[in-house]
Amino acid sequence: MAGLRIVAPGVERPVLLLRALLLVLPCAALALALPEVPHWLVVGLVVAGSVTWASWPDHPAGAVVLVSVAGWWAVHDVLDWRVPVVTVLLLAAHVVATVLSYGPATLALDPHLARLWLGRGLLALVPLPVTYAAARGLDPDLAPAWTWTVAGLLVVALLVATARLTRAEEE
Amino acid sequence: MTSWRPTPALVRASLLALGGLAGAVVLGLTTLAVLAAPFVVVAVMGLVSRPRHDPVLRTRIDHHRLHEGQGTASRLDLDDATGVEHVTRVAAAMPHVATRPTHGASGSLVADGLPTLGFSPRRWGRRAVGAERIGLTSAWAGWRWGPVDMPEHGLSVLPQTAPYDSRAEVPQPDGLVGRHRSRRIGSGTEFEGIRHFAAGDRLKRITWPVSLRTGELHVITTRAEQDAGVWLVVDGLRDIGVSGGIDGAASTLDLTVRAAAALAEHHVRTGDRVGLLVVAADGARVRLGSGPRHLHRLQGTLARVRTEARSVPPERLDLGASTGSVVYVLSPMLFTPLVDATAGLQRSGASVVVIDTLGERDGGADRLALASLAARMQKIERDARLERLADLGCPVVPWRGPGTLDTVLHQLARRARAPRVRRA
Numbered sequence: 001m002a003g004l005r006i007v008a009p010g011v012e013r014p015v016l017l018l019r020a021l022l023l024v025l026p027c028a029a030l031a032l033a034l035p036e037v038p039h040w041l042v043v044g045l046v047v048a049g050s051v052t053w054a055s056w057p058d059h060p061a062g063a064v065v066l067v068s069v070a071g072w073w074a075v076h077d078v079l080d081w082r083v084p085v086v087t088v089l090l091l092a093a094h095v096v097a098t099v100l101s102y103g104p105a106t107l108a109l110d111p112h113l114a115r116l117w118l119g120r121g122l123l124a125l126v127p128l129p130v131t132y133a134a135a136r137g138l139d140p141d142l143a144p145a146w147t148w149t150v151a152g153l154l155v156v157a158l159l160v161a162t163a164r165l166t167r168a169e170e171e
Numbered sequence: 172m173t174s175w176r177p178t179p180a181l182v183r184a185s186l187l188a189l190g191g192l193a194g195a196v197v198l199g200l201t202t203l204a205v206l207a208a209p210f211v212v213v214a215v216m217g218l219v220s221r222p223r224h225d226p227v228l229r230t231r232i233d234h235h236r237l238h239e240g241q242g243t244a245s246r247l248d249l250d251d252a253t254g255v256e257h258v259t260r261v262a263a264a265m266p267h268v269a270t271r272p273t274h275g276a277s278g279s280l281v282a283d284g285l286p287t288l289g290f291s292p293r294r295w296g297r298r299a300v301g302a303e304r305i306g307l308t309s310a311w312a313g314w315r316w317g318p319v320d321m322p323e324h325g326l327s328v329l330p331q332t333a334p335y336d337s338r339a340e341v342p343q344p345d346g347l348v349g350r351h352r353s354r355r356i357g358s359g360t361e362f363e364g365i366r367h368f369a370a371g372d373r374l375k376r377i378t379w380p381v382s383l384r385t386g387e388l389h390v391i392t393t394r395a396e397q398d399a400g401v402w403l404v405v406d407g408l409r410d411i412g413v414s415g416g417i418d419g420a421a422s423t424l425d426l427t428v429r430a431a432a433a434l435a436e437h438h439v440r441t442g443d444r445v446g447l448l449v450v451a452a453d454g455a456r457v458r459l460g461s462g463p464r465h466l467h468r469l470q471g472t473l474a475r476v477r478t479e480a481r482s483v484p485p486e487r488l489d490l491g492a493s494t495g496s497v498v499y500v501l502s503p504m505l506f507t508p509l510v511d512a513t514a515g516l517q518r519s520g521a522s523v524v525v526i527d528t529l530g531e532r533d534g535g536a537d538r539l540a541l542a543s544l545a546a547r548m549q550k551i552e553r554d555a556r557l558e559r560l561a562d563l564g565c566p567v568v569p570w571r572g573p574g575t576l577d578t579v580l581h582q583l584a585r586r587a588r589a590p591r592v593r594r595a
Contacts, residue, residue, distance in 0.1 A: 010274035058179040063186050074194060074203040083205050091209045098180040098312045103259040106274035112283055124209040131208040135201040158189060
């Protein structure tokens with residue numbers, strides 16, 4: 001059908017490329033599990049969520065996709081070389097969605113903004129090798145009991161701080 | 172009231188970071204800690220970059236009066252840009268207004284300068300530009316202010332000054348000073364002849380070469396130079412065809428208004444006095460005048476011409492024009508009363524020229540379609556009206572830009588110089 005358009009007029013090629021990346025990256029992060037095939041429900045959720053996310057980068061489907069992929073890897077308790085790769089892919093998807101969410105689809109990609117976020121993405125990856133090495137090298141059974149209490153309290157404190165910071169100002 | 176709100180990106184990163192850390196601690200899933208680690212950085216940086224002040228935004232456009240096809244820029248003033256990293260502007264689509272960037276979305280980092288939107292009206296008239304939505308984003312895309320709707324700005328778009336020039340003189344110049352050659356001899360610069368010196372001649376008119384050669388004093392005679400009264404009658408009763416702006420097809424009203432603007436500019440620059448009569452539901456009349464300010468007034472009046480279905484053609488055109496005036500009637504001549512009014516003007520002694528602004532119209536692919544038949548019938552009636560006008564001695568010329576009126580004006584000038592018998 002000649003009249004059918006799947007891309008809105010005015011969307012430039014770099015933006016299309018980023019949207020395609022947004023579709024592919026979470027699926028690739030899940031595909032790393034092959035030859036083990038995740039449950040069809042997870043596959044369906046990730047694929048459908050990725051399509052929605054690529055169409056609307058601000059859509060909550062993005063969070064659902066990230067949580068689904070991360071959850072699948074966590075539940076299967078895999079801690080080999082694939083986990084850092086999955087992390088990089090998920091972070092890349094998040095950064096791409098963030099860059100796309102600055103305006104409508106017709107907004108041209110600003111090279112300065114893209115460069116800025118590339119740097120930020122690399123910066124965000126700094127704790128990854130440390131965390132991976134710690135998770136691989138430390139034995140949780142040997143850690144003192146108070147470690148978990150302190151970690152739990154720290155998480156609660158972070159949750160409260162985030163909730164306070166993200167609360168909208170009184171109007 | 173708009174305030175800084177967390178972006179979906181921040182919510183996503185916070186969810187991943189906190190969910191991952193909580194899952195790792197509570198459920199003992201160490202993989203989650205690895206997966207969440209980069210998102211902790213993104214979430215924390217986004218959270219701490221919350222701007223403290225609400226910005227004040229204003230937009231302004233560089234020009235409020237333009238010719239169609241010209242462009243202006245809409246600029247953004249941001250009072251307090253502390254904490255703002257990125258600005259996005261999205262202009263609303265407006266009919267007959269082109270934007271730059273093409274689809275009206277522009278964004279940039281504040282460090283690179285605030286984004287500018289370009290507008291270019293493609294058709295004369297009153298246009299509204301600058302209606303847009305603006306969104307501000309903090310560092311690490313953590314917080315967003317807006318998008319807020321900004322008010323539009325009014326823009327008066329004058330008709331395009333189509334290239335028009337004519338070397339023909341107006342037939343009966345009647346003013347005191349100007350650039351048209353008068354029929355009377357006077358103190359101009361236009362050479363008329365050489366004759367013997369007579370008492371009362373100015374000494375500076377003596378031509379010494381001829382006087383020395385002939386041995387008798389001779390003087391050069393010149394013609395006076397006069398301005399002329401030019402009336403433009405603009406038919407704004409109907410608009411036939413679809414206007415595509417200056418880049419596309421022209422409707423009859425487009426042709427009429429642009430032709431009138433071109434003629435007004437030409438005659439004002441020549442030094443003539445130009446008047447304007449708009450025949451429309453809310454018609455307008457501009458008295459004879461000259462000079463750049465008067466030209467602006469004429470163009471502004473032309474830019475306000477609008478057609479309305481309730482418009483009725485006038486019985487007579489009351490210009491108060493003297494016999495020496497030239498009247499250009501710019502019309503597709505679709506109404507018999509307007510043709511009668513034009514004929515009446517011609518009979519009153521004015522030099523009337525009808526400029527046909529119907530243009531080339533496509534009759535449609537299907538010649539037997541109702542619309543096509545109606546158009547052909549209307550054209551036959553119109554041709555009959557134009558022939559009637561031509562029989563009365565009123566020339567009818569289709570508008571073709573530069574030189575459209577040269578031949579016609581030459582003929583009118585010759586006719587004006589010919590001796591005429593006045594009926595008692």
